[in-house]
Amino acid sequence: MRCVTYSRNVFLPVTNLCRNHCGYCSFRRDAGSARLIHRHEAYRLLARAAETGCSEALFSLGEAPWEVPGFQKLLAEADVSDLLDYLEELCELALELGLLPHTNAGILDDGALARLKPYNASMGLMLETTATVAAHANSPGKSPAARLDYIARAGRLKIPFTTGLLIGIGESWADRKEALEAIAKLHRSYDHIQEIIIQPLDPKTGTPLAEAKRPSVDELCAVVKMAKAILPDSVAVQVPPNLVDPRRLLDAGANDLGGISPVTTDWINPDRPWPELETLAKELDGPDGYYLQERLPVYPRFIERGWHGIKTRDLVAALADESGLVEKKYIC
Numbered sequence: 504m505r506c507v508t509y510s511r512n513v514f515l516p517v518t519n520l521c522r523n524h525c526g527y528c529s530f531r532r533d534a535g536s537a538r539l540i541h542r543h544e545a546y547r548l549l550a551r552a553a554e555t556g557c558s559e560a561l562f563s564l565g566e567a568p569w570e571v572p573g574f575q576k577l578l579a580e581a582d583v584s585d586l587l588d589y590l591e592e593l594c595e596l597a598l599e600l601g602l603l604p605h606t607n608a609g610i611l612d613d614g615a616l617a618r619l620k621p622y623n624a625s626m627g628l629m630l631e632t633t634a635t636v637a638a639h640a641n642s643p644g645k646s647p648a649a650r651l652d653y654i655a656r657a658g659r660l661k662i663p664f665t666t667g668l669l670i671g672i673g674e675s676w677a678d679r680k681e682a683l684e685a686i687a688k689l690h691r692s693y694d695h696i697q698e699i700i701i702q703p704l705d706p707k708t709g710t711p712l713a714e715a716k717r718p719s720v721d722e723l724c725a726v727v728k729m730a731k732a733i734l735p736d737s738v739a740v741q742v743p744p745n746l747v748d749p750r751r752l753l754d755a756g757a758n759d760l761g762g763i764s765p766v767t768t769d770w771i772n773p774d775r776p777w778p779e780l781e782t783l784a785k786e787l788d789g790p791d792g793y794y795l796q797e798r799l800p801v802y803p804r805f806i807e808r809g810w811h812g813i814k815t816r817d818l819v820a821a822l823a824d825e826s827g828l829v830e831k832k833y834i835c
């Protein structure tokens with residue numbers, strides 16, 4: 504039996520206001536219909552997550568919402584004066600309730616990154632691709648150079664980092680290789696990439712890519728193998744089990760299933776429910792199978808180095824077993 508890790512999490516969509524217009528996104532909203540999560544809703548979700556044994560609070564938001572007209576009104580309606588202050592407040596609330604924050608806030612400047620680092624066990628940003636694709640024509644934040652620069656700046660701050668590729672948005676095989684090599688190069692420089700997500704496009708009705716072809720499992724297996732060949736073994740390869748049956752991808756070398764939430768939906772892919780952990784464990788069990796091992800949002804080797812945010816250290820120490828994973832070993 505081989506080990507496959509996952510994180511038990513709660514997913515808080517802080518705001519769906521975003522400066523970008525990615526051709527596959529159904530999460531983003533314009534100012535008139537966008538939401539900023541209210542304190543009472545955040546508290547309710549975090550408390551529910553704590554009750555159900557989660558250890559990770561994933562805070563995700565549209566990129567640079569402050570660039571979109573109407574943002575200040577959205578803040579005012581939620582009685583928030585500053586988004587960064589609010590993110591810190593939400594992270595503190597998560598920590599108080601026993602949950603480790605992992606924030607993906609799009610590209611931030613150095614000051615914002617440094618302010619969020621102490622509150623976060625790890626942070627993330629999908630590179631998605633290094634190619635220029637039509638799906639990103641109206642998304643200034645999807646500039647590959649800007650995203651690689653952000654991942655490098657996180658590395659300079661010693662932030663354990665999650666990134667990945669979005670497969671099927673118009674990129675070629677050469678582009679996929681180039682993106683993986685770019686991540687590997689950053690990792691060689693800063694040694695901060697803890698996992699790389701291989702995420703298939705999930706075409707959404709009403710988006711420009713609604714009719715795009717969903718990547719096949721064979722194609723995804725080949726990308727996983729490519730990632731394993733390019734990245735060192737210490738970097739986990741993650742596949743999302745709500746978007747693809749993970750079994751063949753695990754056989755191809757993936758070894759992590761990412762965040763699985765018993766509390767919230769995957770807000771980016773809301774019609775793709777998480778599998779039940781017990782069901783997943785049974786499906787992966789058996790000869791030449793896998794057992795599920797819960798992990799924290801920061802991987803053990805970064806705990807050893809003390810790279811997780813200073814405000815997360817007591818909680819990490821309380822939640823991690825001697826190997827840096829979560830105490831309860833098996834789902835079944």
Ligand code: SF4
Pocket residue numbers: 521522523524525528529530531564565566642644
């Ligand atoms: S995918 Fe992310 S960056 Fe792109 S429009 Fe949606 S929320 Fe914004």
